[in-house]
Amino acid sequence: MSMRPDAPPGVRTSQQVQATLTGAVGHYENFPVASWLCPPALRPAVVAIYHFARTADDLADEGDAPAAWRLDQLSAMRAELRAAAAGTTAGGRWPAVFNPLATTITTHRLPVDLLDDLLCAFEQDVRHTEAQHRYASQAELLDYCRLSANPVGRLLLHLYGIDDEVSLRQSDAVCSALQLINFWQDISRDHARERHYLPGDVLARHGVRLEDFSPLVADEAVRQRCAAAVAELCTDARSLMNTGAPLATRVPGRAGWELRLVVQGGLRILDHCASLDFRTWLARPRLRATDLPLMLWRAGRMPSSPLV
Incomplete structure (x- = not known):
C-alpha cells in the first residue's frame, strides 16, 4: 500500500503497521501475545487490544517524525476510539485496528477509559522525549x-x-x-x-x-x-x-x-x-x-x- 501523504519519512502508516501485526510481529517481544495458551474464545479480543496498543506505540515511537505530528496522530486515534465506543467506525485512518476493536468493545463491554489511558501514556512519552524530561x-x-x-x-x-x-x-x-x-x-x-x-x-x-x-x-x-x-x-x-x-x-x-x-x-x-x-x-x-x-x-x- 502507498504511503499516506501526511506520514513523515521513517514512520510506517497504519496499514503497514497492521500488515506487520497480522503476520509475524515485527517487534521483539519478551512475552507472548494471544499465544496458543490464550483461551481461543478470547483470542480475537486480545489481538484487537494488542493491535490498538501496538499501532499507537508505533505512532509515538517509530521513525523520525516531529512531536507535533505524533501528537496529532494520537489525538486522531483517541477520536476513533470514541467513535468505536459509540458504535460509529465508518471511515477513519485505521479501519483494520478500530473495526475489530469496536466489535470487542461491544461484545465484551470493555472499559474504554483503560484504552484511553494507554493513549495518554504514549502522548506523555512523546512530550517527555521532546522536552528531554x-x-x-x-x-x-x-x-x-x-x-x-x-x-x-x-x-x-x-x-x-x-x-x-x-x-x-x-x-x-x-x-x-x-x-x-x-x-x-x-x-x-x-x-x-x-x-x-x-x-x-x-x-x-x-x-x-x-x-x-x-x-x-x-x-x-x-x-x-x-x-x-x-x-x-x-x-x-x-x-x-x-x-x-x-x-x-x-x-x-x-x-x-x-x-x-x-x-x-x-x-x-x-x-x-x-x-x-x-x-x-x-x-x-x-x-x-x-x-x-x-x-x-x-x-x-x-x-x-x-x-x-
Whole structure:
C-alpha cells in the first residue's frame, strides 16, 4: 500500500503497521501475545487490544517524525476510539485496528477509559522525549506505569471476568514490574532514542548521572556505580513482580498458564540482567528459546503466596 501523504519519512502508516501485526510481529517481544495458551474464545479480543496498543506505540515511537505530528496522530486515534465506543467506525485512518476493536468493545463491554489511558501514556512519552524530561523518582516512574502498563492487565482480567480488588492490585504489580523490567533491559536502546527512564533518586543514591550510562564512559569505578544502580532497580522490579505473581495461580485454565509464563519471562530477564553484572547499558539481555524449559519448570512450581 502507498504511503499516506501526511506520514513523515521513517514512520510506517497504519496499514503497514497492521500488515506487520497480522503476520509475524515485527517487534521483539519478551512475552507472548494471544499465544496458543490464550483461551481461543478470547483470542480475537486480545489481538484487537494488542493491535490498538501496538499501532499507537508505533505512532509515538517509530521513525523520525516531529512531536507535533505524533501528537496529532494520537489525538486522531483517541477520536476513533470514541467513535468505536459509540458504535460509529465508518471511515477513519485505521479501519483494520478500530473495526475489530469496536466489535470487542461491544461484545465484551470493555472499559474504554483503560484504552484511553494507554493513549495518554504514549502522548506523555512523546512530550517527555521532546522536552528531554528526566524522571525524578521511582514514584514518578510508577505513576507512568499506571497509564502505560497497568491498563493492559486490567483489560485482560476484564475479559476473564475477574474484578476483585486483590486481583486488580496484583495485576497492577505484575504489569508495572514488566514495564520496569523492559526499561532496565532497554537502557541502551532508549538512550539512543533520547528516552530516559532511570530515576534521579536512585542515580543520586549511587553517585552517578544519566550521562554515565554511555558506552563511551570507560571509567571502571563509574561503571560499577552504574551497575549498582541498575541492580537496585532490578531488585525492586523483582520484588514488585513477586508481589503480584500469586494472581497467576488463581486465574483458571489456559489464561492462568499464560500469565505464569509472562511472570517467569520477566523474572528470567532479570536473571539475565544479573548475569551481565547489571551492565545492561552495554549489552541488552533477552529471552532465548533455551530459557523456555526453565520457565516452564518454574511456572509449574509457582506458589500461591508471594515468591522469594
